[in-house]
Amino acid sequence: MTIIAYDGFMPETRTAPARFPVTVDVVALTVRDGELNVLLITRLIDPFRGKLALPGGFVLAGEELLEAAGRELAEETGVEHLPGHLEQLGSYGPKGRDPRGDVLTVAHLLLAPNFPVLSAGSDAEHAAWYPVSQVQNGALQLAFDHERILGDAVERAKSKLEYSPLGAAFCGEEFTVAQLRTVYEAVWGTRLDPRNFHRKATGTPGFLEDTGRTTTGDAGRPAALFRLAGAARPAAGQPTRAVLNPPLMRPRD
Amino acid sequence: MTIIAYDGFMPETRTAPARFPVTVDVVALTVRDGELNVLLITRLIDPFRGKLALPGGFVLAGEELLEAAGRELAEETGVEHLPGHLEQLGSYGPKGRDPRGDVLTVAHLLLAPNFPVLSAGSDAEHAAWYPVSQVQNGALQLAFDHERILGDAVERAKSKLEYSPLGAAFCGEEFTVAQLRTVYEAVWGTRLDPRNFHRKATGTPGFLEDTGRTTTGDAGRPAALFRLAGAARPAAGQPTRAVLNPPLMRPRD
DNA sequence: CCAAAAGTGTTAATGCTACACCCATGG
DNA sequence: CCATGGGTGTAGCATTAACACTTTTGG
Numbered sequence A, B: 001m002t003i004i005a006y007d008g009f010m011p012e013t014r015t016a017p018a019r020f021p022v023t024v025d026v027v028a029l030t031v032r033d034g035e036l037n038v039l040l041i042t043r044l045i046d047p048f049r050g051k052l053a054l055p056g057g058f059v060l061a062g063e064e065l066l067e068a069a070g071r072e073l074a075e076e077t078g079v080e081h082l083p084g085h086l087e088q089l090g091s092y093g094p095k096g097r098d099p100r101g102d103v104l105t106v107a108h109l110l111l112a113p114n115f116p117v118l119s120a121g122s123d124a125e126h127a128a129w130y131p132v133s134q135v136q137n138g139a140l141q142l143a144f145d146h147e148r149i150l151g152d153a154v155e156r157a158k159s160k161l162e163y164s165p166l167g168a169a170f171c172g173e174e175f176t177v178a179q180l181r182t183v184y185e186a187v188w189g190t191r192l193d194p195r196n197f198h199r200k201a202t203g204t205p206g207f208l209e210d211t212g213r214t215t216t217g218d219a220g221r222p223a224a225l226f227r228l229a230g231a232a233r234p235a236a237g238q239p240t241r242a243v244l245n246p247p248l249m250r251p252r253d
Numbered sequence C: 001c002c003a004a005a006a007g008t009g010t011t012a013a014t015g016c017t018a019c020a021c022c023c024a025t026g027g
Numbered sequence D: 001c002c003a004t005g006g007g008t009g010t011a012g013c014a015t016t017a018a019c020a021c022t023t024t025t026g027g
Helices: A065-078 A132-136 A146-163 A167-170 A177-188 A194-203 B065-077 B133-136 B147-165 B165-172 B177-188 B194-202
Strands: A019-032 A035-042 A056-058 A083-090 A104-111 A126-133 A208-215 A224-230 B019-032 B035-042 B056-057 B086-093 B104-111 B127-131 B208-214 B224-228
Touching: A019 A167, A019 A177, A035 A132, A035 A177, A035 B056, A056 A065, A056 B035, A065 A083, A065 A104, A083 A146, A083 B086, A104 A126, A104 A167, A104 B104, A126 A132, A132 A146, A146 A167, A146 A177, A146 B065, A167 A177, A167 B056, A177 A194, A177 A224, A194 B086, A208 B065, A224 B133, B019 B065, B019 B127, B019 B147, B019 B165, B019 B177, B035 B133, B035 B147, B035 B177, B056 B065, B065 B086, B086 B147, B104 B165, B127 B133, B133 B147, B147 B165, B165 B177, B177 B194, B177 B224
Parallel strands: A019 A104, B019 B104
Antiparallel strands: A019 A035, A019 A056, A019 B019, A035 A126, A083 A104, A208 A224, B019 B035, B019 B056, B035 B127, B086 B104, B208 B224
16 A cells, blocks of 8 residues: 555655554453453454454554544443443554455454353344453454454453552442452462462451442352442543552462 | 545444554653663754653654654664663553644553663754652753653653562673662662662562672672573563562652 | 361461661761 | 781561461352
């Protein structure tokens, strides 16, 4: 592709600056039944028709990246207000990712509670949750370079839990310490001692806030319900405050 | 800007996918005289003519992001083989960053030893090291949104030192523990106990490798020279292995 | 009462901080 | 010999890991 018209950027470079199509992809992670899951769509068009892929699409003129990511996710899952914590993951490309040509993609990471995706028989691309382990062991294959992006996203999620309060982003508004612990266990793929985890989570200043209410109806003693403390709640899409110090250590591999 | 020609991407969206000029910017950090410095160029053209800015430029067709960042840095500093560790920082835009129109930039982070920049009176953009503190206290102002990018880069560098061996990227091939310590002190802006730092650095398995050689000519007892151990050395531009566990803790602010 | 899950107490091991102290060199 | 910085030893404190034990519910 050659650019002929003067576009205002020329004087800075000898060669004409290339323009690239830019997409945003979203790695939406959640925990279902104690396992880390990722939201995938089934592609209806080529390339990779019929394959699974991360939800995403082109950035429109006048949009910010995070906006575009939120819009695409909303369009493809049917939720209007998106739950959880959205942040930028990183950019990939532009070379050799898409058989149609160079495309730059900016991947994003959503850590969310287990929300239902609108998937009933519309002709839109079918979105659903899939266990991350199924991708990692090769049982599911993804389009484009999405397996690499998913890998990076999972790595990021793992380390985020250590020193940020974002584990709570996987839970709803109110949650028990045990629910929070299953999140850590699912993301890290380890078992944690419930007693020590409880002490660490409730003992970290500025992390959890007791609602005063408790669960009921489950087996065993009712659990206290907590919410994320105000200081730890991230502003929409904004830089996360690291409040866990010392970090919640994950057991060595 | 409107795209008229069919470009192969259309069927996926109702609206034509916008194409954006994409730049790469590089936040090159080093430690000089115990202080964190950043490499800045003086802009020779509008917009922001005469202002300081991060080195960077347009991604060319067929280039990868990291390649482009390396090329731009090499062009603007005159080094042919670039020292240190280069990684992607994050993407900014495309809206409202450049008065000429929407531009997406992918910022990169270079952690490097104090290398000399080619700055003698060419008509190219003048590149030089500046103390980061001068930008943070407002004495120096940067073009575009480069102050924000620099801020994010410094934040990233700070946390990288905690759990990765990348502090050594600021040193040359061989270095003493004291040199490494001044890096940590400069980046974190704190003082560290030399004795405890020595124990932690040399005691962390897979971090430092004794060369058997020592310094000479300085005041005091000669110091042992180390290099980064093989397992800790990052492959060019590739994911860094976190080997510091437990992390080198930085003192609480 | 029993099972199950929540939550607390206690102890030993580990790691960090602070600092006393010794080592090896240049002047 | 002294100043200077490199490097080791060690005691006290904080944090963690492991696990015994108590609490509170449902059946």
